[in-house]
Amino acid sequence: MKITQLALWLGLALASAIGLAPAAAETFTDDAGRKVELELPIKRAVIFNRYAVEFARAIGAIDKVVGVDASTMRDPTYWPQFKDSDIVGQGQTQPNYEAIVALKPDVVIIPRNGVYEEAARQLEAFGIPVLVVTAWDTLQHVENVTLFGKLFDSTEKADALNAYYTRYMDLLAERLKDVERKKVYLEEVRDLVTVTPGSGWHDMIEAGGGINVFGDIDIKKQPSSRGNENSFTVDPEEIIARKPDLVIKLQPGSYQTIPEAKFADSWKAIVAREEISGAPVGAGGNVRLINYYLAGGSSKVTGALQVAKWLYPDRFADIDPEAAMKEWIEIYQGLPFQGGMTYQGSASN
Amino acid sequence: MSDYLSVDKVSFGYGSRPVLREVSVALSKGHILGLIGPNGAGKSTLVRIVLGLSSPSSGRVLLDGKDIRDLTPKARARRIAYVPQSSPLSFPATVFETCLLGRTPHMGASPSANDLAVVEELLCRLRLEDFAFRPMSELSGGERQRVMLARALAQETDVLVLDEPTSALDIGNQLFTLRVVSEIARERGVTALVAIHDLSLAARFSDSLLLLDKGVVVGHGNWQSTLTETTVRDVYGVNVEIGLLRDIPVFAPHELT
Amino acid sequence: MDIATTAGLARGHSSGIANRYRQAGYWRLAIILGSLLALVVVAGSVAIVGIAETGLTALLAIVVEKVSFGYIVADVDPQQARVLLHLRLPRVVMAIVAGGSLAFAGVLMQAITRNPLVSPYTIGVSSAAAFGASIAIMFGVGFSAAGLYFVPLTAFLFALGCAVLVFSMAWLRGMGAQTMVLTGIALMYLFSAMTAAVQFVATQEQLARVVHWTFGSLNGIGWDAVAVAGMALLVALPLAQSKAWQFNALTSAGDDVSRSLGINVALLRGLAVVLSVVVSAVVISFTGVIGFVGLIGPHVARLMIGSDHRYLIPFSAICGAMLLLLADTVGRMAFSPTVIPVGIVVAFVGVPLFLHLILSRRSEYFS
Structure with a gap:
């Protein structure tokens, strides 16, 4: 056993000495603070978490x-x-x-809420x-995509994705610089459940110029x-008291467009609620539905654009969030964009 | 005859209402003592104390001159056996298995051939051989009582303590059970203490009776001297006619006092 | 009834019932040995099924190599060998050890309470362990090397605490077995609720680890867990076995008669509590909550082999082991490559049986 190991090491040393090193080994410090040595580029990867697989697809x-x-x-159908x-x-x-x-993968990539130890x-x-690698952490977008570029020897495409992301994030920051920020109540798929700081959806509202x-x-x-940052239960009276300017309701969905009838049913349900229709926000028709799945594109930058456009239509008149979404789906994910990611019924209903 | 089992000034319980107060009784080898008295007289407590299941607050129980509390549990189990009123039925064992438990103080981890032979003989003697491999839960009350008696007899002790062994039985089983006890007592010189409610059976099968009332001995001796119309009226609050039918003592209650 | 004298039957009179009893014993022994063999065969067969191609010869070669301490070297494809040695075998052996331990704990707990509804799960020990684990994950030392054992250790302490609470309440306050079961079920709900409450304040990372605990799973079990749990069972089983006859007395004759037979009932109970709680808590602290095996194992064993604990104790362990092994194989293969936690598979068998036990024999257990 010892001897074979020794022979192996000697062989490796010899090979590298004469310039036959099989691949470059590099040490990474991962999102859990572990030191991991990997031979690059990665040719076979097993990836847990959809956002991470999307990144891999986005960089080719x-x-x-x-x-x-x-x-x-x-x-x-999305995969x-x-x-x-x-x-x-x-x-x-x-x-x-x-x-x-x-x-026989070269690496297994798993988010920090997985059983990585x-x-x-095993x-x-x-x-x-x-x-x-925790791809669902939107605040680490650039870092994560850069890392993926390095792992898969696709730095150019990774840079392109980062450019796409930062272009819109910069645009949002630029145009929202001196805006008087409006207040948003974002509701999860379940009624009376919202998000608080620490949630990616909260970051999306803030990036879109709203105040959660x-x-x-x-x-x-x-x-x-009352729950956690991703599902925080609220009292209906609290929603009224906090006077939102806009209500955004997430809709359960996938890559495929949510049928019109389903959107309409959800719309009927939300405008029937007293704390929505009885408050100025509902009376003024400032309620929107958005497809959960598509709003989260490219670390939720697409969702942030949509929030910004809803809140400050004048400042974003030339921006089409659906176009950004289409770009993400068609260019980076290589699938036809199906549209219809948002819904707004008539306020009088 | 020397006293083999003696209860020496046993008291139990504290405060103003002790359960037993200075109870003393001595039994010779092979003697059957009927323990009688109304509900709450302290019969069961005395039974538990003689078995070593409860410790008296004062006084002691002597077996062949030795305090039973000085015996190890195993040594005591080889000398004194117990027939309870009933047995749990949650996980019913078979009749043979139940009876074989009586050999516990004589065996190691598993029963020997002799242990099996003892049980076999007893089951035949108590006419249980046809039920030997039935679960206890399928037996009638009388059959179950016989198994518990067989278990106690399998212990091959020289003292047998029975706590109301006939209370739940029909008259046939009552007679059968007590007949076996008295025969064994005679055959093997086993001393028996039988707590019993039926005055007629108590009088018929006991060598002597001990009458308890409110924890105190109010009568001790042969049945004729212990169970008079006066004592029964005082202790049980019942007027009885006492007579003999073909030499069998009969107690006929006719009115509450 | 003929009440004539019963005396006069000679000593040594034979009706053949002693022989019949002896033969029943041989049969039971044969059943145990046969089922043990069956367990080995089943373990071998499930160990060679899975995603990677592995054959029986490879398995045998590896087992021979390990048993001979490497003296006989297995000629097996190294990838196959690693799959068997690091993924399949620890999992298969842990299924046997965990199932055996839980059923063993169940049979002891049932013996000392004389109640077939009692098991590590139904007296709340499992949920307490899961709660202990969640607490450790939430407020513990994090992901350090010490943390790896801190979680099982805290789980173990909570399990022990719960058992002590239930059993001491039962005895100090003179409660019956049924009260104990109800207390246990109440505690089970309490601990489950507290675990659920803890989940609300958990971060994403913590939440994943807590949830992993509430569904017992053999996924990712290593040899270290197998060694600790196996050792506990190997120590506890012979100890309990040596008291098997005393358990017979306690279950079928009751406390007073057992004491009159010379048995130290308090000591026996204490021993049974310690052995059953330690063994089940150790398993749960590695696998998470696996309910019902401790209930079904003894139940099936009792139906097949009777209530003599000399046979019932080892046979319950074998039944539990077989059950969990099969359940985990189902969980592993049914929706492969998705792995279903074994705790979920077992519940599908366990819940109906538990209800059946309560409904059909209610009068005996809740008198």
Whole structure:
């Protein structure tokens, strides 16, 4: 055992000495603070979390992704590149290690809310490194995309994606510089559930120039029964008291357009609620529905543009959020854009 | 004859209402003592104390001159066996298994051939061989009582303590149970303490009776001297006619006092 | 009834029932050995099914290599060998150890309470362990090396605390077995609710780890967990087995008669509580909550082999092991490559059985 190892090392040393080094090894410090040594470029990757797989597709590295989780694959039409046999577990908490091992990946990429310690332990014997990358963390967008570019030897495309993202983020910052910010109540798919600082949806509102009416909530000081930053339960009276200028309701959806009838039903339900229709915001018709899935494009920059356009139509008259969305879907994800991501019924209904 | 089992000034309970007060009784080898008295007289407590299940607050129980509390639990189990009123039925064992438990103080981790032979003989003797592999839950009350008696007899002790063994039985099973007890007592010289409600059976099968009332011994001796119309009226609050039918004592209650 | 004298039957009179009892014992022994063999065969067969191609010869070669401490070297494709050695075998062996431990704990708990509704799950031990784990994840030392064992340890302490609470309430206050079961179920809900409450304040990272705990899973089990849990069972099983006869007395004769048979009932109970809680808490602290195995294992075993604990204790463990092994294989293969946590699979069998037990024999357990 020892001797074979020694022989291997000697062979490697010799090979590198005469310039036959198989690949460049580089050490990364991942999102969990672990040091991971990887041989670049990555040719076969297993990726957990949809946002991360989207990044890989956006930088043209989807053919190097050999395995994804079932949660990512929830909408198969969105992922024509993958078949059921490419699934390596339900999500980041239940990886199927055998399936991973069978794919012989160079790296397994998993977000920090996954079981990365367990995965590292299980895959150690197979020499498969585990890298923690948290793609759902919108604040790390540029950092994450740059890292992906490096991993998959696609820095140009990564830069292009970052340019797309920063172009719109800069534009938003620029045009919103001296605006009198309006107040937004964002509601999750469930009624009377909103988001607070720490949530990507909160960041989307802020980036779009709005003020989250529940943005002052420090989730750590709240009773646990009210939920977390991603699902914070509110009292209807509180919504009225906080006087939002705009109500945005997230709609459960996928890459495919939500049918008009379904949007209409949701619309009827929300305008029937007293705290919406009875308040100035509802009476003034300032209620919007938005497809959950599409609003989250490219770290939610598309959603932020839409929020900005709704709040300050004059300043964003020349900006079409659907066009930005289309660009993300068609150029970066390589799929036809289906449109119809938002809905607004007639206020009198 | 020397006293084999003696209860020596046993009291139990504290305060103004002790359950037993200075109860003393001595039994020779092979003697059957009927323990009688109304509900709450302290019969069950005395039974538990003789078994070593409860400790008296004062006084002691002597077995062949030795305090039973000085015996190890296992040594005590080889000398004194217990027939309770009922048994749990949550996880019904078979009749044979139940009876074999009586061999516990004589065996190691598992029963020996001798243990099995003892049980086999007893089951036949108590006419339980046909039920040997039935679960206890499928037996009638009388059959169950016989199994519990068989278990106690399998212990091969020289003292047998029975807590109202006939209360839930029909008259046939009542007679059968007590007949076996008295025969074994005679055969093996087993001393028996039988707490019992039925005065007629108590009088018929006991060598002597101990009458308890409110924790105090109010009568001790043969049945004729212990159970008179006066004592029964005082202790039970019932007027009885006492007579003999073909030498069998009969107690006929006719009115509450 | 003929009430004539019963005396006069000679000692040594034989009706053949002693022989019949002896034969029943041999049969039970044969059932145990047969089921043990079946367990090995099933373990072997499920160990070679999975995503990667592995054969029986590869499995046998590896087992031989490991058992001979590397003296006989297995000639197996190294990738196959690693899959078997690091992914399949620890999982298969842990299914056996965990199932065996939970059913073993269940049979002891049932023996000392004389109630077939009692198990590590139904007296709240499992939920307490999960709550302990969540607390440790939420407020613990994080992701350091010490943290790796801090979570199971806290889970273990909570499980122990819950058991001590339930059992001491039952005995100090003189409650019956049924009260104990109800107390346990109340505690189970309390701990589940508290775990759920903890989840609300969890960050995304913590939440994933807490949820992972509330559904028992054998996914990602390593040899270290197998070693600790296996060791606990190997120590506890013979200890309990040596008291098997005393458990017989306690279940079928009751406390007073057991004491009159010379058994130290308090000591026996104490031993059973310690053994059952330690063994189940150790397992749960590695796998998360797996309910019902501790209930079904003893139940099935009792139906097949009777209530003599000399056979029932080992056979319950075998039944539990078989059950969890099959359940985990179903969870692993049914929707492959998606892995269903074994705790969920087991609940599908366990819940109907639990209801059946309560409804059909209610009078005996809740008298």
